[in-house]
Amino acid sequence: MLKVFFAVVSLSVCMGLAAQSTVSGYVYVDNNNNGVFDKREKGIGGVAVSNGKEVVLTNQKGHYQLPVDNDNIIFVVKPTGYRFRNDAHNLPEFYRIHKPQGSPSSFQYKGVEPTPPLPKSLNFALYPQNEASDFSVLVLGDPQPYNQDELDFFSRGIINDITPSSGAAFGISLGDIVGDNLNLHQPYKEIVAKLNRTWYNVMGNHDMNYEADTDVLSDETFEKNFGPNNYSWNYGNAHFIILDNILYPDPRDGKGYWGGLRPDQIAFLKNNLQHVDKNKLIVVAFHIPFSNEGGGAIRPDDRKALFDLLKDYENCLLLSAHTHYQKQVYYNQADGWLGKKPLHEYNVGTTSGDWYSGELNQEGVPDGTMRDGTPRGYAFLNISDNRYNLRYKVAGRDSSYQIAIYAPKIVVRNSRGRAPFYANFFMGYKTDKVEYRIGNGKWTKMQHQPGFDYNYLLKVMKYDQTETVISGRRPSAPTSSDHIWAGVIDKNLAPGRHTIYVRAKDRLGNVFLQQQVYTVQ
Secondary structure: OHHHHHHHHHHHHHHHHHHHHEEEEEEEEOOOOOOOOOOOOOEOOOOEEEOOOOEEEOOOOOEEEEEOOOOEEEEEOEOOOEEOOEOOOOOEOOEEEEOOOOOOOOOOOOOOOOOOOOOOOOOEEEEEOOOOOEEEEEEEEOOOOOOHHHHHHHHHHOHHHOOHHHOOOEEEEOOOOOOOOHHHHHHHHHHHHHHOOEEEEOOOOOOOOOOOOOHHHOOHHHHHHHOOOOEEEEEOOEEEEEOOOEEOOOOOOOOOOEEOOOHHHHHHHHHHHOOOOOOOEEEEEOOOOOOOOOOOOOOHHHHHHHHHHHOOOOOEEEEEOOOOOOEEEEEOHHHOOOOOOOEEEEEOOEOOOOOOOEOEOOOOOEOOOOOOOOOOEEEEEEEEOOEEEEEEEEOOOOOOOOEEEEOOOEEOOOOOOOOEEEEEEOOOOOOOEEEEEEOOOOOEEOEEOOEOOHHHHHHHHHHHHOOOOOOOEOOOOOOOEOOEEEEEOOOOOOOEEEEEEEEEEOOOOOEEEEEEEEEEO
16 A cells, blocks of 8 residues: 555656646637637647747647756747737737746846746747738847936937838847846836837847856846847748847856857757748847957857858848947858858947947937947848848938048149048948949049048047037047948039039949038139
């Protein structure tokens, strides 16, 4: 009798452990919008579900099963033609946090409270929606407010600049949601919610729990406020992947951070991509550029792992931020990229610009021009089927403003010496065609000439040379910009005002025009 008793107890313990070592449930269409999987509602087959590492597909009845441990976020990879419910801040409800022990209580910023046992069936509701194959995505780099004043700058300078008619299907913020003060995550969410669009967030190096002694704990507050920091979804004929590519503390010396990916993240990426059609456009968004721009660099083996997993996809785009300047990078075989065509990484200009520096404008918002001369702003990723195009929008300016010209205001007719002028094509790459003409003259090729942006230098020098206080904080020192072109003013024209026209055609087929007047005397 005693043996039977112990056998029953042992069986019960094993069954209890099994219940918490796996999770299962259904992905279904919530026809009556009540958030409950009712008997008459149908499951959806072929939907990917993940625990952050393994990725499985639901069967024909919409059922899935995954292993779990004591620190998982179970989430669904949104299929094309469906949506999730959004919470009060327009963040999609596509996940369930499973942390029975909760986050470390010693952290300065609160993490996740201990979560209750997983239900017998963890179900996820989906709702059908129409998704055009042509759509746009709002992309914001580094809002990074360090205090309430800078949150207000972000709200008035960026969010208020985005018009309802922009037509973006959803938006992505590319990390450094805030500047170290993780209590600002909540007001940030409230501000972005004004856009009334589904929003996805990347974790940045200023969104971490600095008390963490291992990388898997550095995201506890981020997970509480935003959910998983490695996940994916489909929209139209595109597949989007979000990655946290910050290793903290730096595994080399335990100090600071290093750009890279943990083995479980690489496993998630591999397991996720095996369910993604090779004809889709793959968009991978993260914070630190894989080009090693900015602080933190990238662990070489991790870049190779990413490149190897993406090489069979003909249409790919990488999105990063972090640097507080703007740059186009194209990887080829010399960089370890083995795809059929170069891999494009767009290092997006930031919404905070040069960390909210510079003179205040009429609205009381700092100028914020970045160190490469790119004004603060945000980007539009425009997708057509499995192809993409990009457009940068300068905050507070018409969308046509894509080039800044620096030229003398007045030159002496027939004087000796050259009179160069410069064009900063904010989205430019060295192979783009940039030309100029003066008045009705012929179009002449401009020379690609990376260097400091003279207009930005003037902004810095104004602070250095003034003997009276100027509003706002002094801008940072300039950095070399790789999207500068040079031309020469004609000083032999008749006295009077003349117009310089600059025309840029980028490698994506976009054409932009800017003009500026100078005087011959």
